[in-house]
Amino acid sequence: MMTYIGCLNFVFVLMLTTSFADPSPPTAFLKDYDSYMKVCHRLNCKQRKETIAFHANFKGHLKNVPVNTIIKFDNxxxxxxxxxxxxxxxxxxxxxxxxxxxWLFLAAKDGSVYLFAMVDGTIRVKTCIHKQQSVHISTTGHLVTELKKGSKVWIKTSSEAKFIHGGLYNYFSGFKIN
Incomplete structure (x- = not known):
């Protein structure tokens, strides 16, 4: 299977070789281009899709966050x-x-934070910091999953979170692998 860039290179070489042999008007060039793209389509060339990726954090600290609250990474x-x-x-x-x-989050001393990664309402990963004893401690979570168009993913609390540090000490990010 030829890649989209490979198809474009193929089209470009064909166009160059034919344009030197036959100096035709621009309408002929466009017609040739359309014909070459049809050849690429028949060769099953894959066109590259737009990148899907996000990265966000929340600015201010979160305090006394109730159970089952979706964390809004608003920055x-x-x-x-x-x-x-x-x-x-x-x-x-x-x-x-x-x-x-x-995702990553940071809790303060004596704090407990339990977060779930949810996919379409189903718990997929659990992360927690339980009554941690240092001044601050962070933890991360990771999920690789197959999604259908329209599937939803979010991070929510599974118990009350007394304190989650804001700023660049937290984030939620994701990207499409393929």
Whole structure:
């Protein structure tokens, strides 16, 4: 199977070789281009899709977060493909594929934070910090999953979280692998 770039190179070489042999008007060039693209299509060339990736964190600290609260990472630093919605904290898959998600959070001394990664309402990964004893401690989670277009992924609390550090000490990110 030829890649999209490979097809474009193929088309470009064909166009160059024919344009030197036959100096035709621009309409003929466009007709030739269309014909060459049809050849690429018959060769089953795959066109590269838009990148799907996001990375977000929340600015302020979160305090006394109730159980079953979706964490809204409202400071979006990257949102290619527009899959992540900072107003809801939910990523919606723009297309079918294999996706990777990561998250990180930091808790304060004597704090406990239990977070679940949810896919379409089902718990897929559990992460926690339980009554940690140092001044601050962080933990991360990772999920690789196959999603259908419209599938939703979010991070939520599974118990009350007394304190989650804001700023660059937290994030939720994801991208489409293929």
């Amino acid at each position: 979006v630093q990257l949102n290619k493909g527009k899959g992540y919605d900072p107003t809801t904290g939910v990523f919606t898959a723009p297309e079918d594929g294999l996706y990777s998600f990561d």
